[in-house]
Amino acid sequence: MQRNIILIAFAVTLMQPAKLLSQEINWFKLQKDQKHLINVNAGLDYGISFGARYGYHLRSTIPILLIADFSIPSGENLVDDFKTSVGGYINLYQADHFQFSAKILGVFRRFENSYARLLNFGSDMGVAAGYYKRKWFVAGEAGFDKAIVTHFKHSAIYKQNFPSVQDGWYEPATGGNFYYGLQAGLTLKRNDIYLKAGKILTQDFSTTPLVPFHLQVGYNIWLN
Amino acid sequence: MKKAKFILPVLICFLGWFSCKKEISIAQEGNLVPKTVEDDKTLPAISLNGTLLHAESFGSPDSAMVVVLHGGPGSDYRYLLNCKEFANQGYYLVFYDQRGSGLSKRHSKSSYSIQVMLDDLAAVISHYRKSTSQKVFLLGHSWGAMLATAYINKFPAAIDGAILAEPGGFIWEDIEDYVSRSRDIKITSETMSDLLYPDQFITGREDEHAILDYKYSLLGSFDDSKDSPIGNEGPLPFWRAGAIVNQALFEIGDKEKPNWTTHLQQFTTRVLFVYSERNRAYGLAHAQKVSSAYPHAELFKVYGAGHDMLSFPTGWNNFFPVGLNYLNSLK
Numbered sequence: 220m221q222r223n224i225i226l227i228a229f230a231v232t233l234m235q236p237a238k239l240l241s242q243e244i245n246w247f248k249l250q251k252d253q254k255h256l257i258n259v260n261a262g263l264d265y266g267i268s269f270g271a272r273y274g275y276h277l278r279s280t281i282p283i284l285l286i287a288d289f290s291i292p293s294g295e296n297l298v299d300d301f302k303t304s305v306g307g308y309i310n311l312y313q314a315d316h317f318q319f320s321a322k323i324l325g326v327f328r329r330f331e332n333s334y335a336r337l338l339n340f341g342s343d344m345g346v347a348a349g350y351y352k353r354k355w356f357v358a359g360e361a362g363f364d365k366a367i368v369t370h371f372k373h374s375a376i377y378k379q380n381f382p383s384v385q386d387g388w389y390e391p392a393t394g395g396n397f398y399y400g401l402q403a404g405l406t407l408k409r410n411d412i413y414l415k416a417g418k419i420l421t422q423d424f425s426t427t428p429l430v431p432f433h434l435q436v437g438y439n440i441w442l443n
Numbered sequence: 444m445k446k447a448k449f450i451l452p453v454l455i456c457f458l459g460w461f462s463c464k465k466e467i468s469i470a471q472e473g474n475l476v477p478k479t480v481e482d483d484k485t486l487p488a489i490s491l492n493g494t495l496l497h498a499e500s501f502g503s504p505d506s507a508m509v510v511v512l513h514g515g516p517g518s519d520y521r522y523l524l525n526c527k528e529f530a531n532q533g534y535y536l537v538f539y540d541q542r543g544s545g546l547s548k549r550h551s552k553s554s555y556s557i558q559v560m561l562d563d564l565a566a567v568i569s570h571y572r573k574s575t576s577q578k579v580f581l582l583g584h585s586w587g588a589m590l591a592t593a594y595i596n597k598f599p600a601a602i603d604g605a606i607l608a609e610p611g612g613f614i615w616e617d618i619e620d621y622v623s624r625s626r627d628i629k630i631t632s633e634t635m636s637d638l639l640y641p642d643q644f645i646t647g648r649e650d651e652h653a654i655l656d657y658k659y660s661l662l663g664s665f666d667d668s669k670d671s672p673i674g675n676e677g678p679l680p681f682w683r684a685g686a687i688v689n690q691a692l693f694e695i696g697d698k699e700k701p702n703w704t705t706h707l708q709q710f711t712t713r714v715l716f717v718y719s720e721r722n723r724a725y726g727l728a729h730a731q732k733v734s735s736a737y738p739h740a741e742l743f744k745v746y747g748a749g750h751d752m753l754s755f756p757t758g759w760n761n762f763f764p765v766g767l768n769y770l771n772s773l774k
Contacts (some may be wrong), residue, residue, distance in 0.1 A: 224564035266639035267631050294633030330644055332637040332664040334677065337644050366644050371475065376678050380521075385467050385474045393469045393654075415695075421646040426643035426655070435495050435595050 226274065243413045243437055244274075244284070245306075245356045245406040253409065253441040256284065262435030264302075268291040274308075280308040286324065299331040304343060318358075319348045326364070334377040338370040339393070347402070357403040360415065363422075366394035395422035397431055411439035460672025469645070475657040476683045481548045488547075489539070490560070493565040497546035497682075499541035500571055502530030507578040507603075507774050510537045510568060514585030516560075517689030518657065519545025522679045522754045523584060525763075532767055533774075534580075537571045541590075543679075543688030549652040555691035557701060562772050564594050568601075578603040580770060584753055585609055586692075592736075599709040604773040606766055608717040609725055613641070613707075615700040617729075618631050620716055624724035625673055625750070634670035638662055649687060650657075659686035666751070674749025676757070703735035713739040715769040717762060721749040737758060 244256065256274030261267075271291030277283040288304040293298055308440035313319075326341040340366050349358020370389045378384060400417015416434045421427060472478045480488035480497045482558040489498045497519075509529055513520045520538040530536045538545050540547040543555065563755030568579055579602055583591035588610035595602050596613075628634050641661055660683070665671055668676045716734040718725050727744070734740035743765050748758025 265643045266636040292636035293631040296633050300636055302643075302694075323613075326772040328638050328643065332661060334661055334664050337641070338642050349451070364643060369469075369644055380681055381477055381683075383473065383477070387467050389467050389469045389474075391468070394642075394644055396643060396646060419642075423646065423648040425647065425649045427637050428646075430642075 224227070230400065243402060243404065243415060243435075244439055245351055245353075247402060252443050255442040256439055257442065258436050258437055258439045259347065260437035262437075263430065264292075264433055264435065265430070268292045268302075284308045284323075288324070294381070300329060302326065302328040306343075314354055316350050317353075318350055318351045321346045322362070334374055336374075337374045338372075339366045340368050341366045345398075349402070354406050355404065356406070356413075357401070357419065359399070360402055360417065361395070361399040363395050364398065365392055365393050365422075369393040386437070396428065397422065400433065409441040411437075413437050413439070453770030466701045469654050469657070470647070472653050474653070476653050476660065477546065479546050479548055479683070480744050483546075486553055486755055488548055489567070489570055491570055492563050494542050494549040494563065496542065496563070496567070498537070498567065500531070500537045501527050501536065504535055504571070504573050504757065505577065506533050506535040507580065507770070508535045508537060508568070508572060508580050509540075509770065510564070510571075512564070512581060512583035512590050513541065513544070514587050515685065515689055516541065516586045516692040517544050517685035518586075518679075519682045519685075521545070521682050522751060523582075525753055525759045526582060528763060529770065532771075534770065535571070535577075539567050540682070541685075541688070543691075544685035545683055547685075549685070549687065550651050552566065552687050552691045555688055555695065555747065557692070557695060557699070558629060560590055560692070561597060562765075563753060564590065568674040571621045578774065580604045580606070580773070581736075582606045582766075583608065583610070584622040585611065585750065589703065592707070593701070595710050596703045596706050602710075602712075604712055604714070604770065606717065606769060608753060609719065609722065609730075610733060612733050613703045615696055615702070617733055618696060625671075625722075627672055627724065628665075628668075628670045631716060632664055632670045634668040637664055637668070646675055648706065652687060653687035654759045656684050659684040661688065672723040673725075673751075674719065674723060675751050676749065679751055679754055706738045708738055712773065713741055715743060715766065716740045717743050717745055717752065717766075719748045719750060719752040719758065720744060720746045723763075725750065 222343050256275050258268045258272035269289045274284040274286050274346055286305045291301045304324040308322045310320045322345050325342050325345040328339050330337040345362020346359045347360040361390045364379040370388050372386045373384050397420045402415030404413030414436050419428050419431045419433055472482050480486045480495050485499055487499050489496050508639050511526050513523055513524050519540045543550055581591040581602055583691055588607035592613050613620040641713055645658045667675045714737045718730040745752040745758050745761050752758030
């Protein structure tokens with residue numbers, strides 16, 4: 220039952236992306252005629268990762284961006300691990316140069332090594348608050364990345380070690396990590412470059428990921 | 444509107460399909476990792492020193508005893524079962540999964556110490572030993588060889604000989620050096636991604652051993668990857684990794700900076716010190732440095748094998764006659 224509620228929430232998230240918005244952008248500089256966001260990025264996101272993002276600026280009273288994001292970790296095999304997100308960013312509050320925004324993303328990700336293949340549906344929700352000028356911005360960010368339901372499928376090697384291993388969908392949630400940090404960017408005409416970095420904590424606060432940090436350098440270009 | 448009419452039935456079917464699937468809990472013992480001796484009473488076990496250890500013995504109980512100590516910390520003795528062959532040569536082989544490792548009972552992180560690991564070893568020897576005249580040999584691999592040395596350092600007169608296979612070191616500085624070299628892989632490699640990427644799929648509290656042990660097991664794919672410097676031929680067989688004991692003992696080492704060489708000069712018996720040809724992180728220089736803590740160490744290089752030289756056919760076939768000769772010389 221709980222899984223169904225979570226899945227419905229996830230589906231609703233996918234169907235109503237108008238509640239979402241992107242955060243690594245200069246909201247202050249965002250013009251109504253800027254409709255399409257193209258982003259490329261690289262950084263440290265549970266390993267060295269490379270990503271691309273598309274954003275669509277909705278015509279609404281408050282700035283809203285619909286987002287589709289794809290990233291892969293480095294490595295020789297480029298198709299075995301990846302993360303995709305869809306959702307949006309919304310600029311919730313503005314007071315002169317101070318801006319407060321939120322994001323809600325539905326996440327689908329995959330991992331595979333010689334022992335197992337993991338498929339996961341999750342969510343990534345966060346807020347950012349900062350100071351945005353015409354040519355630069357700086358903001359603090361915090362969020363929660365939840366691995367809501369995960370499918371495990373094990374290889375013959377793992378099954379040689381443990382023949383009774385149970386393949387299938389696992390719930391309740393198999394994991395979750397909090398993250399927080401800072402981001403800063405420069406804006407030139409229709410271009411942003413930004414850097415964001417911060418720390419990752421597991422949801423129980425008693426254990427840490429192997430690399431408890433995240434880092435991303437990115438470039439945005441806005442098209443009409 | 445047309446899109447909504449299409450999406451809604453698809454969504455309902457999707458949710459319906461999910462609802463019909465069997466739900467499985469990641470925290471449940473026996474789903475992703477096997478149950479320990481605490482939950483599976485069919486497993487061979489011994490109760491001692493306030494814990495329950497997965498343990499087996501092979502050979503005549505009156506013969507000279509060889510206690511096999513696995514590595515990790517947190518691995519198990521499954522990958523060392525080739526050593527049963529010594530039982531066919533007149534030895535009494537004792538295997539056990541150390542506390543918090545393999546199929547042995549899990550404990551809280553704060554309960555672990557080097558002393559309790561030594562007490563467990565003393566209790567295992569005492570449990571299986573039939574008489575005070577029965578000779579006792581230790582055969583330790585990696586961390587197991589370090590544990591064996593810590594024991595010999597504490598009780599030099601209690602052990603009649605030791606086979607030590609690629610211990611990281613007997614002082615913390617050497618251990619750190621070796622561990623650092625053995626994990627020297629490119630940050631952009633597939634192996635590195637395989638180590639780091641699961642952190643966003645699986646997290647668990649310190650007392651959720653089934654989750655943490657499974658996650659730690661996934662890291663085992665590192666050992667046989669082509670990027671790994673330790674040179675293994677393939678994946679190691681294992682029952683269940685012990686994540687918390689591994690973490691606890693590394694943290695204790697980092698805090699206490701152990702030195703297990705202070706009384707080794709009193710151990711005048713010859714020690715067989717084994718290292719492998721293919722482990723790029725080890726090599727002759729490290730073997731000479733580490734083994735020099737013993738007054739009489741005989742070095743043997745196992746050709747055609749990596750760090751887990753006792754587990755794969757080439758390494759085992761090269762090692763076994765030498766190991767047997769060593770034991771026979773002290774029997």
